[in-house]
Amino acid sequence: MMAEDFKGSNILLVEDEETLAVGLEYNLTEEGYLVKWAKNGREAVGFFEKDKFDLIILDIMLPYLNGFEVAERIRKTDPQIPILMLTAKTESGDRVKGLEKGADDYLTKPFHLHELLLRVKGMLKRKNWYKRSYENQPVYKFGINEINFETLTCWHGKVEIRLTPQEAVLLKYLVERKGEIVSRKELLENVWHLNPEVETRTVDIFIGRLRKYFEADPANPIYFKSIRGAGYIFEQ
C-alpha cells in the first residue's frame, strides 16, 4: 500500500464520527498523506477556504451543513478538486444526488480499508493525468459544444455548463478514443480505477449526465451512443 508519487498530498477529511475519523486519519497518514480533519460541514468549508487541498473525503450526514451542501459550496469555487463521498445511505437516489452535487466518487459504509485507499490513490492519479492531458489540448469542440478542459467550463450553444472533474476525465477519455467502442469495464478500470465488478451503474449515470449536457435530445444521442452489449462510443 504505497502512495507512490502522491505522498505529501493534502487531504481534507470531513467526518463527524470521531471513532471513524481517528482510524481514517491514522491510515491516510501512514500512506504518506497530510490529513486535516473537519468535524462538521461548517468547519469543512472554513478549512477549504483557508488551505489548499488535493482531495476531499466527505461524509454526507454532518452537523450544520450536510455533505451535499458542502460539495455544492466547494464546487462553486473549485470545480477540479476530487471529492470522495462516504455514505451510510444505500439508496441509489442518494448516490445520484451526491454525484450531481459534485462528488466524483462514493463509497458506502461499511467499506474495506484497501478499497478506500485504492480509490483515494486512483482519484489523485486521475487528477494528475488530467492536468497533464489538458495542457496539450485545453479546448475541444464538437457540434455546438465547446469544452474548456482547464476551467471545466463548457458551452452547449449559449448555455454554460460546469463539469465536475470526474465528468471531465470521462469526457476526455472518450474524446481521445473517438470512434472506438469503449466498454463499461474499460471505463471503470481506466477512468475510475475500480474493480469492474464493483458498480456498473456509475458509468451509466455519468454517461447520462454527459448526454444531458451535450445532446440536443438525450433520449436519442448522436455523440454519446450506447452499443448494446459492448459499451459506449463517442462519435462526431
Next chain:
Amino acid sequence: MRGKHSLFYHILIFILAQLVWLSLLGIWIYWYVSNYIVFEKVGEEVSPQLIYDVQNALPFVLGLILLIGLSLITSLIFRHLNVQLRLTKLYDNFIGNVTHELKSPLSSIQLYLETLKQRDVPLEKRKEFIDMMMKDADRLQSLINSILEISAQEKKRLFQDYQVYQADLFVKELIEESFLKFRVGKESYRITGEAPCQIVAGKDAMKVVFDNLVDNAVKYSVQKVQIIVSLSCNSKKITILFTDFGIGIAAKEHKKIFGKFYRIYNKEIPNVKGTGLGLYRVKEIIRAHSGKITVASEGDARGASFKIELPAYSELSKRKLKKLLKTERYN
C-alpha cells in the same frame, strides 16, 4: 420517492371517493326526480294525504342521511390516509436514521480490525484502537437494545428489576454516570435540592431516561453544555427538574417530541443524529413507573426543562407495589 408515490395514491383514492360520492348523489337525485312524478300520480289516486307526506318527507330524510353518512365516511377515510401517510414518512426517516446509526459504528470497527490486520500498529495505538472499537460496540448494543426493548415495552413484556431506593441518592448516582458517559464535565452541570424519600424504580430503565436527557442536552446545545438538575419531594411524589440551556423546543412540539420516531428540526443546529425513539422510550418508562414527564420551553435558544414526577413509595397502592416489585421475567 416512496413518500411521493404514497401521496399520489392517497390523492387518487380521495378523488375516486369523491367521484363515487357524487355518482351516488346523482343516482339519488335521478331516482327522486323520476319517482316524484310517479308517486304524485299514484298518490293522488290512492290516498292523497298519505302519499303526499311520505313522498316528500321520507326520501328527503333518507337522502339527507345518506349524504351526511357519505361525507363523514369520505372525511374519515381521508383523515385515516393522512395519518397513515404521516406515519409512513416518520417510519421511512426512522429506517434511514437507524441504518446510519448502525452502519457508522460498524464501519469504524471494520476499519480498525482491517488496520490491525494489515499494519504493524504500535502498542499504544493498538490500545487506543481497541478502546474505540469497544465504544462503537457499546453504541451498537445500546441502539439494538433500544429497538428491541421498545417492542417489549409496548407489549408490556419488558422485565424491569424494580427495587425500593432512597430517591436522591439513586437519582444522583445515575445522573452522574450519564454525565460521565456523555463527557459532560463537572463544570457543566449542577445538581441542587434534596429528595429524602423513597421511590420504587428500575435502575436500568431509569438509566435509559437520564442517558437520553443528557444525550439530548449535549446534542442540542450550540454553545457550551450547561445542565441544572433540581430534586425535591413531598409525601406524595418526587420531582426531578432537568434543565438545559440548548436550542429549546417550540411550544407546538412540546407534545410531539414524546411521539414515536418524532424528531425536531432546527435550522440553528441541523442534521442532529438520532432515531426519534429516545423521548418516546423515556415517556414509556416513566409511565411504567406510574409517573409523568412534561416539558417546558420557550423555544428560540432558551433551553428546555423536563419535569419528571414519580410517586413516592408510601403513595403506591398495594396492588401497584405488588405489580412493580414482581421480579419474575415475563419474556
